Amino acid sequence: MNQDYIQPNPWSIIEEGFDQDRVKSSESLFSIGNGAMGQRANFEESYSGPTFQGSYIGGVYYPDKTRVGWWKNGYPEYFAKVLNAPNWIGIDVEINGTPLDLATCTNIKNFKRELNMKEGWYRRNFIATTPNNIEIEVVATRFLSLSHDEVGAIKFEIAPLNSDAEVVFKPYIDSGITNEDSNWDDKFWNTTSIKTEKNRAFIESHTMKTHFNVCTFMQAHLIYNDTLSTTPDSETKEELSIGFQFVQNIKKGEKVSLVKFGGYTVDRNHKANKLIEAANETLDQVSSLGFDGLLEEQKKAWGQIWEMSDIYIDGDVKAQQGIRFNIFQLNQTYTGTDSRLNIGPKGFTGEKYGGSTYWDTEAYCLPFYMATKNQEVARKLLTYRYNHLEKAIENAEKLGFKNGAALYPMVTMNGEECHNEWEITFEEIHRNGAIAYAIYNYTRYTEDYSYVPEMGLEVLIGIARFWQQRVNWSAHRNKYVMLGVTGPNEYENNVNNNWYTNYLAKWCLEYALEQLEHVQQNYPEDYKRVMEKTQLTNDETGLWKKVAAHMYFPRSEEHGVYLQQDGFLDKDLVRVADLDKKERPINQHWSWDRILRSPYIKQADTLQGFYFFEDHFTNEELEKHFDFYEPFTVHESSLSPCVHSVQAAKLDRMEQAYTFYLRTSRLDLDDYNKEVEEGLHITSMAGTWMSIVEGFGGMRIKDGKLCFSPKIPEQWDMYSFKINFRNRILKVTVTQDGAAFTIDEGDALEVIVNEQPLRVSHQS
Template sequence: MNQEYIKPNAWSIIEEGWNPGLVKSSESLFSIGNGAMGQRANFEEQYSGETFQGSYVAGVYYPDKTRVGWWKNGYPEYFAKVLNAPNFIGIDVFIDGEPLDLHKVDKVSDYSRELNMKEGWYERTFIAHFSIDKAVKVVARRFLCLEVDELGVINYQVTAVKGNMKIEFQPYLDAGITNEDSNWDDAFWEIEELISEDHQAFIRSRTNKTNFHVCTFMQSELVQNGEHLQYANHLEQNNKVIRHTAAIELEENETVTLRKYAGYCSSLNHQQYELFDAARKVLTHATLTGYDVLLQGQIEQWAQIWAMADITIDGDLKAQQGIRFNIFQLNQTYLGKDARLNIGPKGFTGEKYGGSTYWDTEAYCIPFYMATKDQQVARNLLKYRYEQLDKAIENAEKLGFSNGAALYPMVTMNGEESHNEWEITFEEIHRNGAMVFAIYNYVRYTGDFSYVPEMGLEVMIAIARFWHQRATFSQKANKYMILGVTGPNEYENNVNNNWYTNYLAKWCINQALENLDKVKDGYDDDYKRIIGLTHLSGSETASWREVADQMYEPIDEELGIYLQQDGFLDKEIIPVEELDSKHRPINQKWSWDRILRSCYIKQADVLQGFYFFEDHFTKQELEKHFDFYEPLTVHESSLSPCVHSIQAAKLDRMDQAYEFYLRTSRLDLDDYNKEVEEGCHITSMAGTWMSIVEGFGGLKIVDDKPSFETKLPEQWDGFSFKINFRNQILHVQVSKSGTEVITYGTEPVDVIINGKEITLQPQLINA
């Protein structure tokens, strides 16, 4: 049974009732972030029960030395780890000298958490009973500012609900933090300087090896009845922690609030010697602005995000909550302000996957950011990969490729490959294709071809060179083959001729050739620069074309389907529904050997190709392949349900499409995979958005126009979404009575709605 304790609510994630067994799961689900930093929903006060501490600064990482039993040529030397950063949320609380610790108090009542997605804040409320005649109520709200993204704000309110008492607060900074997943128990951080002055504190830390400098800072104020209280700021300090104290006597029913302003300034954005001054400026701004105004600013910033990104669903509260949770977490993780940053599969919600960049960004995330924000945000994601092209070429050189061939990493922080499983590192090379598809998808959607001559063509050339060198000519078949690979289905390793990989390789080469011609015809200066840079010749491109034209595709003529790879039908083909439930999930119940020999598919593989290249195949072909492969798919990747939801909707299998949608949208909220305590599945959340917009909304680009083939699940009364198409806002509203599309731009827009071409006249923004 799924973990279903989150209360259905359209705009909030709500937990009610104290259950220590859910603490770690809730720390993931109630995580907060602002694109520049994020943190799990750890308690401010001390907690001696099971917890997973996590605070993270975007772009700050450590190269944790690879731990393998034996070395392989080309093997990455390290796994990039997102670092658990110094803790700035800590506020120890003492009631008449006794620590407030929910694991140790006599009783906890009236416990609840709320993550308010509409306004962008997280709040926890409870009553802690110390004895029959002593109890306190705590209401702790915090948020990470969107406007000043180095600042976090905590409003920690305590009321004496039973008895008179002395309340002592100890706000602190703790730089003595470690990761749970260190390979060798190395020290990731060195603490370099601690300063405490008045009510402010600063700790400057430096990461080992990567030499990122981070200043963690705080300032606190004590407030009662709207007035700031003077208090003695007794200092406790060691070589890792700075602790301030503030005490007050409370009579029964009186309330006092500690406000804590804190955050990080890093050397990503400031010179090392400027960090303390930068932190002081943030604190000065915070204290002069004040909590109420900062909170109002947060609400207004989120209102702007939701005005464009929101998806409404009528008549299905859990589905509505699910999509908003996904949209909220995506915006907490990445806002597109900094082209040096990217989207980790866990975002700021946990350490798993190292917080690094995967092909998820290009395959799943770019459509979301492209449609819900200014196109510059998606361009920044593409620029991120262009800036790392030199490293991708180095990665390929380490594996024996030459002449500027590039292999983009499976996992990276700075462009270097840092994945440590050989079948992924060396063989899951289809990721290269996602880089080219993202460029194609961006140009198709935005109409901004300028990216190609400026940056994209160089990427395409380097990737075409890789595929050309990676292919092997088979004299027996008179075809080029790609041997020894792992496709998107990671339950198959070291296979020959994965159809998706071969098809993608052929397409990538043709894209490079096509775009070379376009740039040559229209961008002469860029063309000359690129040819000079790459030393590309006509004979080389001719040899590319030969590989593409003669690329082998495994097909079973009798079934009329593309085979996932050579020999796939040699397996015993038993549908998933015939598997005994005690064997599920197979990745936890079976040996790896048994999984590799089975026919079971982790996520869309052949069907990933049908998703990317839907215009290359007929609906009948999609149906035939869906009917063959989906029954063999165990969906044990978070990236699997969304692709299948989109395709089921295209096939008018709405019950199946809805089931897949609900699974992807509530994957974490209902903890389908029994692992949410490790963090949320951030990149797959973009797939949830695609399930609605591309699946039920049927969005695709046809003849340079947005086309919508809308489908309404019977569980819904209606749904709506907006997209930014070439700087024109389109608002799509689907109900049982039909589909309406409105544009709020400045120019008429040609659209296709359920097969009918229409020219929309713009309406006023406030219409």
């Protein structure tokens, strides 16, 4: 049974009614971020019930020493942890001397959370009775500024309802925090100074080992009866925290507000000895705007984002809410302004997976950012990987590869591999192919080929060298084979000849050879520079051709399909539909050994290859493979439903495509995988966008042209989206009666709709 407490609403995520069992899930769902930092939706005031406190700063991490029972050569020495950063949101509250704590309050009424996605703010309100019988009304509004991305703002309002009351606000900042995710319970932060200046406070600290210097800061003032008080009554300074006290006697029914600005300045952006100075400059800027002025800026900034990235659905509120939630979280996580940052699987909503960069970025996120931002944002994601090429070569060297072979990490913060499950670290090497595919995807979409001679060719050479060294010749098969790998389906480990990995390797080798020839002919100076740097020889490229031409692909003639890997047909092929529903999800009910011996597929594996290389296969081949593999797929990866939705739509199975769409768009809102309290599935959210644009909209690039084959679920009356294609903003509107295309910005464009050319302009 999926959770269903989130109220359907086209522009907001709404929870009504207080339930302690939902608190941690809601902390994830109502998370906020601005690309530079983010935080879970923890209460500002004290809360003694179960909670997962978390605030995070982009690019700040800790190398937690690897912890395994049996060390194997080649293991990364550490697992990079996204760090729970010092807490700046805290506002302890006392009512007539009794702490406000929803876990101890009674008669909690009108509890409501709202995450307003259209305007980019989060609000919580309730009426409750404290243990000393004072009934109060609370409204707390919070946002992280997009226009001033080092700062967030809180307005915490209280009104006593049944008597006069003394209200004490204690805003504080605290560096004595711990990680939910830690291998050894190490101390991650070292606090070096705590200072106050009037109503501002600063804690300077640095991370252990990595020595990221951070200043956590706050400013607070009180508003009562239109009178603003900036002078705290007192301050409380402890070893790792600093707080102020504002005391105010409140008449029954009147309201008092505490406004707090807070955030982080980091030595990634400022000199380490100037962090307090930078914090003061930021606070001066936002103070001049005030809470309401900063909120107006926030609404405008989000309005600009939605103008380009919104997908409008008419006739299906849950579907509408789902896609906007996904788009909202993607934009909270990555804004494209900093090429040193990337998109972590949990974004700023939790600590699982180390919060690092996965292959998800290239395989799923790049298309979203290419189409809804501009090509410079997508180029930054590719530049991020080029900047890590030397580390990728080091990663391969640690595993015994030579001569500049590059293995991009499964998980990384700085280019080094930092994932320590052997079947992932050593074997899930298909991630290398996703990097190459992203270069191909970017150049065909944008027509910006400059990335390849400038950076991409070096990346492709390193990847091709890896694949050529990773295969070995099988005299038995008279083919090159790939042994001991894990494909995208992580419910199969250490298999031989995973079809997707083998196919991707062959394609990467051929693509690298094509790009070498193209750069040689069209960019001779870049070609000469790259050849001198990489020392690539004709003997090597000859080997690449040989491997690509003689790659082995397991196949079943009986079923007429490529096999996911050698031996797949040896399994007990019981379909998912025949499993006991009480045993789902299997990853929470079965032993790992039982899962590995089963035919069950965590996510698209062979079908991932059919998604990437759709043009290599006929519709009949896709249908045959879809019908064979989907019935064994449990979709227990967040990355699974979106690929299947796109493919079901291509096969005109719209009911199935719609079901998969709902699952991917509401994966977290409805908590399909029973794990949302750990954080959201950010990177898979880009797959939700793909489900509509590539699935229902049928958008493809073919022969350099934009193509569509629009379809619409019967549950919808209409949907529309915009894409930025080669500096033209194209709007696509699909109804039950047909599709319309217009240019919102830029020159006219010829597109292909249902295989027929269509010239699109402003008047189309």
